[in-house]
Amino acid sequence: MSLSTTPLTPEIVSQEGNSMVLSMGPQHPSTHGVLQIMLEIDGESVVKAEPEIGYLHTGIEKNMENLFWSQAQTNAERMDYLAPSSNALCYVLAVEKLLGITNDIPDRAKHIRVLNMELTRIASHCVWLGTHGIDLGAISVFFYCFDLRENILDLQEAAGGARMHPNYMRVGGVNGDLPQGYLERLDALIAKFPGRLKELRGLLQANPIFQDRTIDVGILSVEDAVQWGVTGPSLRGSGVAYDVRKAFPYSGYDEYEFDIPTRTEGDAYARFLVRLDEMEESLRIVVRAREKLRKPGPFSIDDAKIVAPPKETIVLSMEALIHHFKIVSEGFRVPPGDVYQSVEGPRGELGYYLVSNGENRPYRVRTRPASMYNLQALKTLAPGNFIADLVVMIGSLDPVFGEVDR
Amino acid sequence: MPSTQTPPIAGTAIDPPGVRPAIDDAAIEVVTPAELRARLVALKNEGYTMLLDLGAVDYLGRTPRFDVVYHLLKMPLRAASVAQLATPARLRVRCETPDGVHLPTVSDLWKAADWAEREVFDLFGIVFDGHPDLRRIQMPHDWEGHPLRKDYPLRGPARERSPRPAFALKSNVQAGVPPSGRTLEALQAQIKSHAVDDPKDPGLTGGESR
Numbered sequence: 001m002s003l004s005t006t007p008l009t010p011e012i013v014s015q016e017g018n019s020m021v022l023s024m025g026p027q028h029p030s031t032h033g034v035l036q037i038m039l040e041i042d043g044e045s046v047v048k049a050e051p052e053i054g055y056l057h058t059g060i061e062k063n064m065e066n067l068f069w070s071q072a073q074t075n076a077e078r079m080d081y082l083a084p085s086s087n088a089l090c091y092v093l094a095v096e097k098l099l100g101i102t103n104d105i106p107d108r109a110k111h112i113r114v115l116n117m118e119l120t121r122i123a124s125h126c127v128w129l130g131t132h133g134i135d136l137g138a139i140s141v142f143f144y145c146f147d148l149r150e151n152i153l154d155l156q157e158a159a160g161g162a163r164m165h166p167n168y169m170r171v172g173g174v175n176g177d178l179p180q181g182y183l184e185r186l187d188a189l190i191a192k193f194p195g196r197l198k199e200l201r202g203l204l205q206a207n208p209i210f211q212d213r214t215i216d217v218g219i220l221s222v223e224d225a226v227q228w229g230v231t232g233p234s235l236r237g238s239g240v241a242y243d244v245r246k247a248f249p250y251s252g253y254d255e256y257e258f259d260i261p262t263r264t265e266g267d268a269y270a271r272f273l274v275r276l277d278e279m280e281e282s283l284r285i286v287v288r289a290r291e292k293l294r295k296p297g298p299f300s301i302d303d304a305k306i307v308a309p310p311k312e313t314i315v316l317s318m319e320a321l322i323h324h325f326k327i328v329s330e331g332f333r334v335p336p337g338d339v340y341q342s343v344e345g346p347r348g349e350l351g352y353y354l355v356s357n358g359e360n361r362p363y364r365v366r367t368r369p370a371s372m373y374n375l376q377a378l379k380t381l382a383p384g385n386f387i388a389d390l391v392v393m394i395g396s397l398d399p400v401f402g403e404v405d406r
Numbered sequence: 407m408p409s410t411q412t413p414p415i416a417g418t419a420i421d422p423p424g425v426r427p428a429i430d431d432a433a434i435e436v437v438t439p440a441e442l443r444a445r446l447v448a449l450k451n452e453g454y455t456m457l458l459d460l461g462a463v464d465y466l467g468r469t470p471r472f473d474v475v476y477h478l479l480k481m482p483l484r485a486a487s488v489a490q491l492a493t494p495a496r497l498r499v500r501c502e503t504p505d506g507v508h509l510p511t512v513s514d515l516w517k518a519a520d521w522a523e524r525e526v527f528d529l530f531g532i533v534f535d536g537h538p539d540l541r542r543i544q545m546p547h548d549w550e551g552h553p554l555r556k557d558y559p560l561r562g563p564a565r566e567r568s569p570r571p572a573f574a575l576k577s578n579v580q581a582g583v584p585p586s587g588r589t590l591e592a593l594q595a596q597i598k599s600h601a602v603d604d605p606k607d608p609g610l611t612g613g614e615s616r
Contacts, residue, residue, distance in 0.1 A: 053521075053543060053544070054542075054543055054544040054545065054546075057544040057545065059553060061554065062553055062554055062560065063560075066560055097429050097431065098427075098429070100427060100429075222483055222484070223483065224517075226455050226456050226481070226483060227516060227517045227518065228517050228518050229456055229457055229458065229459075229516065229517075229518030239484075239486050240481070240483070240485050240486070240491070241485055241486055241487050241488050241490070241491050242481060242485070242491060242494070243488070246488045246491075247488075247491065247493060247494055248493070248496075260487075260488050262486055262487070264486065335427055336422040336425050336426070337422050337423065337425065337426030337427055337429065338422055338423045338426055338463075339426075339429050339431055340431050340432055340477060340496070340498060341431065342458075349458065351458065351459060351477070353459065353461055353475060353477070355422050355423070355463050356422060357422050358422075363422065363463075364463045364464070366459070366461035366462075366463070366475070368458060368459040368461075368477070372521060373518055373521075373522075376517070376518065376520060376521050380517075405544060406544075
């Protein structure tokens with residue numbers, strides 16, 4: 001078919017007048033991964049921009065169809081690698097809906113999940129802020145941000161066993177209870193965070209260079225944002241208070257008090273402010289979740305058909321041994337049906353559309369990648385602006401290419 | 407490209423959405439390709455301002471073969487606070503599409519459909535008539551076949567020609583079925599022929615990370 005063999009050439013964008021065609025990326029440092037943008041430029045200003053994606057396509061969805069339900073979850077974490085827990089939670093919630101155990105999840109597991117979701121949101125925003133700063137020449141912000149993120153990764157490692165991809169969320173609850181000393185370390189982070197965020201604001205928010213580079217740059221109108229399917233902080237920077245945590249509460253978010261920061265300007269500076277405010281709101285949720293976690297309780301449902309019994313019990317009980325063996329060797333089965341579940345990830349509405357045919361593997365896993373829809377808006381944002389501003393726009397949309405390309 | 411793999415990858419499904427348990431995630435509508443466009447135009451006028459997602463599912467063995475799934479969100483445009491937004495409505499429109507049937511594009515109704523339709527075209531081979539720029543998006547532009555189709559082998563058609571033994575291919579092992587049917591002699595013969603066929607492919611001797 002001729003459609004499928006159209007090669008990627010500069011002729012994709014039309015050439016008229018004095019314009020020339022420039023390929024930006026896929027190795028350009030400010031494209032945050034492997035984004036290529038075919039630019040038609042007239043001098044310094046962009047006439048047309050056509051983002052090309054797919055350089056990081058690894059067939060995650062196809063792979064997930066060939067793994068057990070629990071194994072597929074590890075692949076889900078690798079999509080948005082800056083916020084692994086939000087991917088994992090979304091997938092796990094969808095599977096739980098299909099299994100019909102959503103209401104059986106213990107309170108403590110819900111609070112641990114919320115805690116991890118918000119920590120991962122802060123960590124992800126830290127990476128965004130640091131790299132956004134570097135794009136604009138503010139080097140020191142990067143180190144402050146990564147120091148803060150490192151503290152959160154330490155907590156992830158303590159809870160799940162791995163820094164980047166903890167795989168801590170599990171169908172039915174979480175992998176294990178919070179380890180000894182975790183809450184004390186969390187307290188230290190909670191004590192450190194407000195001061196550090198104030199420093200970050202001090203470095204950028206009133207910085208005249210930063211303001212010059214971001215105010216009135218990349219203005220995304222409400223209509224365009226909704227048309228392109230933009231969600232998350234980028235949509236809220238344009239003035240729509242759509243947040244999945246409030247609109248379709250999940251995992252006990254309705255028990256928490258927090259605000260949804262919105263701005264109406266719709267420029268890169270507004271998105272910057274929304275994300276910073278969001279980090280403060282996340283901390284509020286973290287503090288509240290920490291209080292709720294004082295009360296001990298089960299961290300997972302008590303159903304040996306879905307959650308493997310504790311390893312210690314397999315030498316004491318024949319049934320535990322059998323269940324353990326069954327779960328490891330063939331996983332669990334999920335009733336047939338389809339389900340859509342979404343969570344508010346750091347980049348917007350992250351959704352999973354799962355289809356089960358009753359087997360021990362998902363029949364189809366479709367991700368709604370927030371980054372991909374956000375990134376599309378670049379086609380509207382870029383024309384008429386300078387190439388230097390394009391860097392600001394990409395940074396302010398905060399795409400993660402593991403999720404865009406999957 | 408038809409697969410020589412048996413059974414088809416990751417099992418079969420006849421109609422999971424038809425037998426789904428009661429899950430309160432969205433309202434669901436089923437339409438045919440002929441009435442799809444008119445229905446979506448009507449829905450947009452009803453206030454479904456955002457196209458959340460557009461994906462497809464390949465139910466190999468069912469007629470019609472594909473489901474193209476539209477996730478819509480009914481949301482007021484000017485909603486600067488959570489109270490104004492209230493609870494937006496979600497709607498899932500499933501379009502049951504036979505193999506080879508073209509669908510009308512909706513990228514003029516919702517721009518978000520632009521890349522989503524390109525992705526469905528790329529990975530499933532479903533053509534959207536009227537799309538302004540229907541090219542491959544995830545796979546290389548000269549790729550053959552549509553990888554998310556169920557009859558497309560997991561490791562790709564190129565490696566399909568030198569198949570791994572049944573027990574090493576996870577998708578060939580059904581749940582509860584012990585991997586058997588291969589004798590040691592057959593395997594050894596396969597390793598030998600394998601090495602001659604394609605010296606670059608490490609096959610059984612390693613190289614596969616999993």
